[in-house]
Amino acid sequence: MDGRKTPLSERVTTEKFYYYFAVTIMAAIPAGEFITELFRQPYVTQPLIVALYGCAGLFSVMCFFLGKSRSGKMELYGSDVFFILLVIFSVISLALSKDIMNSLMGYGYDEWIFNFLAYFSLMFAGTMINDMKLRKKVLYVFAAVALFNCLIAFFQSFGLRIADCCHMPEWHNQYNAAFGLTQNCNFFAGLCVLFSALSAGMFIFAENGRKKLLLLAFHMLCFYCTIASTTRISWLGNLGIHFFYAISFIVMKIKGYDRTKLKKYVRSWGAVLAVSVLVLAYFAVLTDVLSSGLKETLADISGDFDFEAFGSRRGYIWKFGLEAVPDNWAFGVGLDNYSYAFFSNPKWQRGMYYNDKGHNEYLHILVTQGVFAAVNYISMMIYACAAGVRTVVNTKDEEKRKLTWILLGMFAGYAAQALVNSSLINVAPYFWLTVGMTMPKSEQKVLRFKGKKHNTEKS
16 A cells, blocks of 8 residues: 555546445435425425536546546446437537527426436446445435335325425315425326335335335335326326336246246235225225326317327427427427427417426427437437346346346336426436446446557567
């Protein structure tokens, strides 16, 4: 030992750093909101926390790549390429925005460039956490965050709130819609779907005993909160979760996975479904949450189908977004500048309804960032999913298999609800971390090697 301190550029590129980077932002987002809500100041800290992590994350990843380059050996993985392209397309979309001030200065619904950098950095961090002990700890912190949010949401469903909801407080108070530590029940639905998938997976793959029973109760709470959000978004997300498990069990049977273990997992999945039915029965008998949602769904698909009215006017939002694509197909109308799709359309007039979000994450990226960014995003999703499936099917490490299986269930639930929901500052970070953790670099192949080791010997 020469007594010299490790340079900062090296300390911020270790596996331990990325672990702490991930778990601290997961905890800081709800903790900051909880503290400010005690003073009746909702949604003050969350955008700033995520933006600060975006700055720190970008610095860390830059140090990582610079360090690799200086060492004379650059290893590139598929996830690294996606990270680089995500940053490039976001910056280009921002620079070419049709309304640069809206792209830079939005608030509430809106996401800043540094928020996007936090998302991308969390994806990168997830790929860098390869040690199984650390990966399991990440899920434990995820579970703690879920429990904290869902306990608050549970009390909200009975009218007990720390502070009123930011968006449409009167409506949320009238229907006791659960919004957790987000600013809207729709936002919370997307987050709670992740919690529902996490808790379901933890129960399905847990060993029998008292802990397994507690995990079932935990899932019951999480699932209850998804329905208590009073949103149909949560229905779609939960259907995505269970569709994933049904397909995954069939695939594993075909692949010749241990029949005893598979039967045990299927029975546990059955218990999850049974608990879900009990929760739905409660809402069906004692509330009008399910009946009102069913009426809205039937109206959406009735004989007098009106696309613009579909999904609480999502069809209207999607129509304006799609009509903006032909003239802005390459790089979009500007980073998180969806409202421009309304303002630039000759059919839109002042006083007509518009929205700052596409209410479909895939469409939102297409409209705001363009075709290249949308293709890159969807390709990343496919790549991450394929890496996770490959791990579940082929690994010899049972702990690794179960953890990845859980992550894929979370991935599936969020991806399903994203068809009708939006990316939000206090929700998206959890999904981007999930995406990264489904494809740790230990499970990826190096794409290419660049550079050679320098020969320091004198001739």
